[in-house]
Amino acid sequence: MKRFWKALRPVLVCFLIMTVLCGLVYPGVVTAIAQAAFPAQANGSIVTVTLKDGTKKEYGSALIAQEFTKPQYLIGRPLGATNLNPAGADEKKKVQERIAWWHGFDPANTADIPLDLVTASGSGVDPNVSPAAAEYQVARIARVRGLGEDSVRAVIAEYTAGKFLGFWGERAVNVLKVNLALDGLI
């Protein structure tokens, strides 16, 4: 029994110490630094808008997509992830349905539809569309809102993230921020 305990002691104590260090101290320190230095990011990049009457309202997170279906808004990618084989028949059917939806939604628009608007993302809540996908919708948004196309383009440009270092990743337009700006909320 004594020999057993002698062999077991380092296992138990090591596990306990590592649990305290890696499971409590380390996340605790990260949380403390995060909450002190980057509270907005650490708490979900929530978009808080101060309304005209002075009350504050939370319109979701800048990083999580919301559904937009009305013509005055910039419309994002299809919600939900599919995990479909990109070369399979199910995927082809879904994409054809989305193409038909876009053509029905804005018959005046005969340009090619950017690929990201008719394919689902991996997270299912991609907050961005490509600059081409935003440009594809500029004429419609301007027409419905009675704005000049260039003023819509200016809003889109303001909420477009560039590539990191000019080449890494892809340029992306934040859909929620563009729509909040179009509504005059931010």
Next chain:
Amino acid sequence: MSDILISDIFFILLLVGLSIPLGIYIYKVMTGQRVFLTHVFSPCEKLIYKMMGVRGESEMTPKRYAGAVLALSGLGLVVVFLLQLLQNLLPLNPEHMKSVRWDLALNTAVSFVTNTNWQAYSGETTLSYLTQGLGLTVQNFLSAGVGIAVLFALLRGFVQRKQITIGNFWRDLVRVTLYVLIPLSLVLAVLLVSQGVVQTLSPYVQTTALESGAAQTIPLGPAASQIAIKQLGTNGGGFFGANSAFPFENPNAFSNLLQLLSILLIPAALCVSFGKAVRDSRQGRSIYAAMLILFILCLAGVTASELSGGPVYGGVTTAGSMEGKEVIHGVGTSALWGTATTAASNGSVNAMLDSFTPLAGMVLLFLMQIGEVVFGGVGSGVYGMLAFVILTVFIAGLMVGRTPEYLGKKIEPFDMKMVCIVVLTPALFILFGTLAAVLMPQAGTWLTNTGAHGFSEILYAFSSFGANNGSAFAGFNANTVFTNVTGSIIMLVTRFVPMVAVIYLSGNLSGKKIVAAGEGTLSTSNALFVGLLIAIVLIVGALTFLPALALGPIADYFTAVR
């Protein structure tokens, strides 16, 4: 297109540049030399040994070393299992998560203890903050530490002469955790939070959607601290279900670069540490070169397939294959991520692999099936590649009719038996696991895709178990009793059987004398040897898996695309 090429070159240069100083640093830490953090952590380290009742300088035989590895891992398994069963009664559960079903709890516990991080659940709907933090984060550290510790035990076998011990497991584990894993994770976690990764203990937030006015729930949690070690320790288990495709785990291009670098950083650095530890940097360089060449070949294949292998639709712009990918990562860094994570045994994703084009999916499968030796898991990647190196030396020795030797150690029957266990165990369990699954009558109901791609989903799952990778073709419904239990068995066997074989290999090598290199000794540090090593890795992989790949991704390519 050219930006993708620039990105890939930039990434590889950055990786190699950072891995060299880190590799030297890890070598110094593991051999007890002074580093800049010594004055901070040395008192802490001594205190830990004192509390454990061990003397840091005492040495272990292979039997005791393996015993310590298995005991610590076994205890971790029991604790993570119980935390999940009891989480509804424990604190830090603001979303009132229920007790996890036994088979899923077992699978998750095994998965994190074996550095696999296969996930048959979504974190945000299944686990409490306590389970994630105290259970999973701790195993992210410990499973990574165990892998690196065993690698250094093996390296001692090469340099020691006529000894029966191979170092002290507790000293190896404590050192790598204190001096390497915790400091790197701390820096990475804070950087990730600054980009938008969440880190809080508050409950989920209810907000209002702009257009519909409907309620929207925003999931939160202490994610950044877990994500940092998930990447650095080649773990890969996401805090959220969609892993690093989910914006709260990987919000932008810069966070994507940080995570990509940390996926390969330590496995690459350990090649450098290996060269230092055997006092011949050229040896480290040659396995680094072999890994890098294989990596670049695979990356080129995956990227080309993703750029040109997707279907083309009338009235839609062509831009590669975007199904399952985030706009901000695009085809370029999604392909790079897929290659990096299946090369290293890191199960994270930033795009859905099930929606990769068939031939890209095949490359990812193959990277796992060759045994995770292209950088591979922390520690396990280099010791797996060293098994292939010894195999190559052995085959070359047979060709010229000479007793094979590596780093001055004669390679004898016992060594070859251990090498065969390391090389063949994963392959055996991947193929028989897949076989068992496809024979199940209900297998068809687990799949999202049908036909050859459906078979790929099953083959991918069992390759992921057997290679301790953890990524998935996520259309496969893995949360069934059959898959949870067989997966657990496969992960346990393919992690610990090769690991124990490596420990005994080290013990056997340690006991031998070192013979001076003669004229007939095969050089293991020139380009010819690198080529031979790459050929052996590819041939063993292809001979074992080509038939299975022909039924999956290759058939998928010919039926769906053409």
